[in-house]
Amino acid sequence: MFAGFLKVVDRCEACGFDFTRLNTGDGAAVFVMQIAGAPVVFGALFVQVAYNPPIWAMLAVALPLVGGLSLGLMRPGKGVMIALQMRNKAGQSHHG
Template sequence: MIQDKTEDLKAARDEGSSRAVGVSAAPITTPLKAAIRGGCPRCGQGRLFQGFLKVRPACEACGLDFTRIQTGDGPATFIMQIAGFIVGFSALFVEIRFHPPMWVHLIVWLPLVIALSLALMRPGRGLMIGLQYRNQR
């Protein structure tokens, strides 16, 4: 569970608003919007990910501890269902409407399902982290 106190949140927001004039600061947003973009769910300024999907140990801006975040396989499960739904029904529509040969299906739908899965994985994991932060503080 992510432990966060109201004082910590106020301090992070005050720190963001007390920066020098001329320094561009990211606007404070909701935890979900920040996490989907790969930012810290508390302050929205620090980065959430260290690599493609590896979560940082802590936020470099506000110090929120990310080591207690446990998303498990939830994001991957949802992403597989979303990508499978989109690609599966699109392939069925194309087959019923145009009757292309099987090699066309392989060339079109396999790369599409891979691209969709990779494109949605990071925002999906960020969303799960943002939801966990929002609901367990």
């Protein structure tokens, strides 16, 4: 389904489905920011209040964690957005 990290192929090699009709836009990125950001931010806030570590230690843990979660969830998130559009027949004309 993907030609690169996030670039979607024009057509499915197996069934010939035309992916050019679908447009996920930034939908996946918005969901990934919420999913990856919320636990890291609230976890960092809890650790800061409970243990008061130095800020460099917080950044050394939180930044790679949110970066890794974001990159790891972006491709599955985009795949889910495409699957939802396919299921709901988005991009198809209802004329006739």
